[in-house]
Amino acid sequence: MITYRYAVRAGRLLLDALLPPQCLTCDAVVADQGQLCAACFGMIGFITEPCCAACGAPFTHTAQAGPDHLCPTCTDTRPDWGRARGALRYDEHSRPILLGFKHGDRTEYATPLARMMARAGAALLREADLLVPVPLHRGRLIARRYNQSVLLARALGKLACRPMLPDGLRRIRATAMLGELSAEARAATVSGAFTVPPRRLAAITGRRILLIDDVLTSGATAAACTRALLAAGAVRVDVLVAARVPDPRLA
Numbered sequence: 001m002i003t004y005r006y007a008v009r010a011g012r013l014l015l016d017a018l019l020p021p022q023c024l025t026c027d028a029v030v031a032d033q034g035q036l037c038a039a040c041f042g043m044i045g046f047i048t049e050p051c052c053a054a055c056g057a058p059f060t061h062t063a064q065a066g067p068d069h070l071c072p073t074c075t076d077t078r079p080d081w082g083r084a085r086g087a088l089r090y091d092e093h094s095r096p097i098l099l100g101f102k103h104g105d106r107t108e109y110a111t112p113l114a115r116m117m118a119r120a121g122a123a124l125l126r127e128a129d130l131l132v133p134v135p136l137h138r139g140r141l142i143a144r145r146y147n148q149s150v151l152l153a154r155a156l157g158k159l160a161c162r163p164m165l166p167d168g169l170r171r172i173r174a175t176a177m178l179g180e181l182s183a184e185a186r187a188a189t190v191s192g193a194f195t196v197p198p199r200r201l202a203a204i205t206g207r208r209i210l211l212i213d214d215v216l217t218s219g220a221t222a223a224a225c226t227r228a229l230l231a232a233g234a235v236r237v238d239v240l241v242a243a244r245v246p247d248p249r250l251a
């Protein structure tokens, strides 16, 4: 199986080298690898202001911002992290990019996604001492061969000249896929699933950490990682993701 996947990937890399570069989501030819064609670029939902000051959920109009520019969810319960920002709305236009990147071996999407994240999270990156990716459980890492969040964090670290610690967090419990679970069930599933390994405590203590992940849905995973980093002595945790699922309460 693994040999087959390597062969498929090697074949595709060879084709990519022979063919002109294609748009990230369609067959259109573009000038450079990792670009969107004009039509797809127009359909992609880049998240811009106004958005929730705490979780980055895009507002459809400014009047949705409550006190302190927070969405209803964060007004009810303020997250433990400082700010979360996402580059793209997770929708039918961005989903093929995110799914290809996470499950389809399209590891070359890391750089274009990181470029979009660097724009959306410029302020967060400026203030971060260290980038830490959300870890995969060992079993899942072996099955998938790569952790998409590590690839994003590595590309972002290069773009923003920030150090990155791939094993700053460890997933101590394998958790079921969160797929269809409710926000409450997601929180219960991932609570306590992460820890800072003892040998990484010195690197985390006293630092402003930017947590990196591919998709933010309910925020349960980011919240569990944030609590582990704060418990290890991080002074602040912000969150930067490639895509976030818009809050249905803001639709």
Ligand SMILES: [Zn+2]
Pocket (backbone or CB within 6 Å): 023, 024, 025, 026, 027, 028, 036, 037, 038, 039, 040, 041
């Ligand atoms: Zn296109």
Ligand SMILES: [Zn+2]
Pocket (backbone or CB within 6 Å): 052, 053, 054, 055, 056, 057, 070, 071, 072, 073, 074, 075
């Ligand atoms: Zn919010």
